[in-house]
Amino acid sequence: QSVWGYDSDNGPERWHENYPLAKGDKQSPIEINSKEVQHDSSLSSWHASYDPGAAKTILNNGRTCRVVFDDTFDRSVLRGGPLSGAYRLRQLHLHWGSSDQHGSEHAIDGVKYAAELHMVHWNPKHGNFAGALKQPDGVAVVGIFLKVGNTPKPEMKRILEEIENIKTKGKEAPFQHFDPSILFPKSRDYWTYHGSFTTPPCEECITWILLREPIEVSSDQMAKLRSLSKNAENEPMSPLVDNWRPPQPLKGRIVRASFK
Ligand SMILES: NS(=O)(=O)c1ccc(C(=O)NCc2cc(F)ccc2F)cc1
Numbered sequence: 001q002s003v004w005g006y007d008s009d010n011g012p013e014r015w016h017e018n019y020p021l022a023k024g025d026k027q028s029p030i031e032i033n034s035k036e037v038q039h040d041s042s043l044s045s046w047h048a049s050y051d052p053g054a055a056k057t058i059l060n061n062g063r064t065c066r067v068v069f070d071d072t073f074d075r076s077v078l079r080g081g082p083l084s085g086a087y088r089l090r091q092l093h094l095h096w097g098s099s100d101q102h103g104s105e106h107a108i109d110g111v112k113y114a115a116e117l118h119m120v121h122w123n124p125k126h127g128n129f130a131g132a133l134k135q136p137d138g139v140a141v142v143g144i145f146l147k148v149g150n151t152p153k154p155e156m157k158r159i160l161e162e163i164e165n166i167k168t169k170g171k172e173a174p175f176q177h178f179d180p181s182i183l184f185p186k187s188r189d190y191w192t193y194h195g196s197f198t199t200p201p202c203e204e205c206i207t208w209i210l211l212r213e214p215i216e217v218s219s220d221q222m223a224k225l226r227s228l229s230k231n232a233e234n235e236p237m238s239p240l241v242d243n244w245r246p247p248q249p250l251k252g253r254i255v256r257a258s259f260k
């Protein structure tokens with residue numbers, strides 16, 4: 001059945017059959033090779049000003065775990081860095097592996113992390129999200145790598161505790177009073193490049209801002225994430241894991257770094 005996913009019959013190698021953009025020249029994710037990155041001293045630092053009251057719900061859509069925010073006005077915005085103007089926070093979600101050794105979508109000098117968190121923002125000058133994804137400067141995604149370690153970041157606990165209530169596809173729970181900027185690592189260093197959604201329809205509308213410093217999670221927290229199911233409640237159990245797209249051809253794109 002044509003619904004896209006991450007299995008052998010509907011996975012990344014076949015997305016182009018229904019979503020031709022998947023074979024475009026500015027696809028994401030990519031492999032970052034720090035030797036080819038260009039330091040750009042004109043890149044300013046990025047700033048997030050998020051309203052904790054904008055957080056609404058957390059859901060399992062069978063492909064990821066997503067927290068949704070109120071983006072009906074400039075309530076939680078990201079500005080600066082490579083961006084011009086304020087981009088509205090719409091949702092955050094994660095990609096993870098079936099083991100701690102892989103799961104991130106971007107890779108740095110061959111290193112894959114256990115997971116990758118994406119904070120998705122859109123440019124209100126394009127009216128609405130659907131309009132923004134048709135524009136090259138329509139969407140900005142902050143990517144944060146999750147690394148398994150012994151000093152896990154307590155701020156991830158809130159999202160992981162909620163997983164109990166959204167175990168199967170279609171489950172949704174209230175998720176309020178949450179400021180996602182608590183998830184940012186100490187350093188603001190980032191890489192930036194122009195790319196696409198890493199899932200169909202793979203529109204090439206994203207300014208990627210990938211944070212250099214990973215945040216730490218525990219192996220138990222990763223196991224928690226892997227306890228999500230991609231099936232609905234009354235269907236056979238199927239673990240929601242390995243919901244990541246492999247790196248795509250760079251096709252001559254330049255990756256800039258805000259740091260030396
Ligand atoms: N992994 S990622 O950060 O690159 C990413 C970010 C957002 C979306 C998204 O909004 N999908 C839904 C969606 C996409 C459309 F293109 C049109 C409508 C729509 F709901 C998908 C992937």
Ligand SMILES: [Zn+2]
Pocket residue numbers: 093094095118198
């Ligand atoms: Zn994503």
